[in-house]
Amino acid sequence: MNRQNQKIYKNSFSLFLKSTNEKKVILDFVKKNISLGKVKNVLDIGGGNGALALPLARLKKNVTVVEPNKQLAGKLNSRRIKYVNKTWENYKSSKKFDLVVAAYVVTYFKKKDLPKLIDKMYELVLPGGCLIIFTIDPKRGSWRGIHTYFYQLLGIEHKSSTYLLKSYLSKYKHVCSRSIKTLVKTKNISEMLKILAFDFYQYEPNFTKYKIELEKYLKKHLVGKGVVLKMVHEVFIIKK
Numbered sequence: 001m002n003r004q005n006q007k008i009y010k011n012s013f014s015l016f017l018k019s020t021n022e023k024k025v026i027l028d029f030v031k032k033n034i035s036l037g038k039v040k041n042v043l044d045i046g047g048g049n050g051a052l053a054l055p056l057a058r059l060k061k062n063v064t065v066v067e068p069n070k071q072l073a074g075k076l077n078s079r080r081i082k083y084v085n086k087t088w089e090n091y092k093s094s095k096k097f098d099l100v101v102a103a104y105v106v107t108y109f110k111k112k113d114l115p116k117l118i119d120k121m122y123e124l125v126l127p128g129g130c131l132i133i134f135t136i137d138p139k140r141g142s143w144r145g146i147h148t149y150f151y152q153l154l155g156i157e158h159k160s161s162t163y164l165l166k167s168y169l170s171k172y173k174h175v176c177s178r179s180i181k182t183l184v185k186t187k188n189i190s191e192m193l194k195i196l197a198f199d200f201y202q203y204e205p206n207f208t209k210y211k212i213e214l215e216k217y218l219k220k221h222l223v224g225k226g227v228v229l230k231m232v233h234e235v236f237i238i239k240k
């Protein structure tokens with residue numbers, strides 16, 4: 001991603017974080033489903049601006065964040081956080097971790113590379129530790145719905161990487177999946193479009209071209225003057 005796109009991504013993703021309960025919900029999910037008491041070292045792959053790394057650091061965990069977008073993670077500042085400005089593909093480590101987290105990053109991998117990149121995550125988990133992968137449910141929720149609608153407008157068949165991930169993970173012995181729900185709420189339609197820009201930046205100029213159609217879609221999700229989109233997440237926990 002070039003610097004300009006990194007900046008667009010950062011601004012729109014920061015607005016997303018202000019408009020959703022997602023980070024609270026997923027942190028609560030981690031606290032409930034992972035024995036954090038035993039966790040000392042965490043690897044956060046595609047950690048963004050530290051929405052998970054920062055609260056984990058406050059819980060006295062040492063967190064390594066691998067994140068290629070410097071605009072997002074460059075200012076991460078905590079003595080317990082080590083920031084590595086790399087893609088997961090280019091990251092190398094001899095160190096292993098009690099907990100490896102990959103939240104909403106698998107979708108950015110090339111589909112052909114997904115198996116080896118998942119294996120690489122599992123390899124860095126210490127025995128007794130676990131890998132946790134967050135993805136968006138490819139069928140449920142109006143957040144996903146507007147993506148599907150946009151791909152239809154473009155006439156492209158977009159197959160979510162969650163399907164591939166699910167089938168690949170079945171090779172692991174101790175894997176389970178859970179579903180969680182969150183909301184994205186904005187004060188108006190144009191603010192929701194600004195947020196969607198972080199997912200659609202690679203589809204410019206079509207994202208701008210289909211603005212009117214996307215606005216019409218969002219009108220169906222008005223609550224008062226604001227817009228509410230529902231997100232359904234699929235979370236995979238792989239124990240080692």
Ligand SMILES: C[S@@+](CC[C@H](N)C(=O)[O-])C[C@H]1O[C@@H](n2cnc3c(N)ncnc32)[C@H](O)[C@@H]1O
Nearest residue numbers: 046047048051067068069087088103104105108
């Ligand atoms: C939707 S954001 C999620 C950020 C964070 N995990 C969270 O839940 O708040 C996806 C992140 O993955 C990063 N990313 C994209 N491609 C990546 C890659 N190949 N390796 C590592 N991170 C990547 C992006 O820069 C972005 O910060």
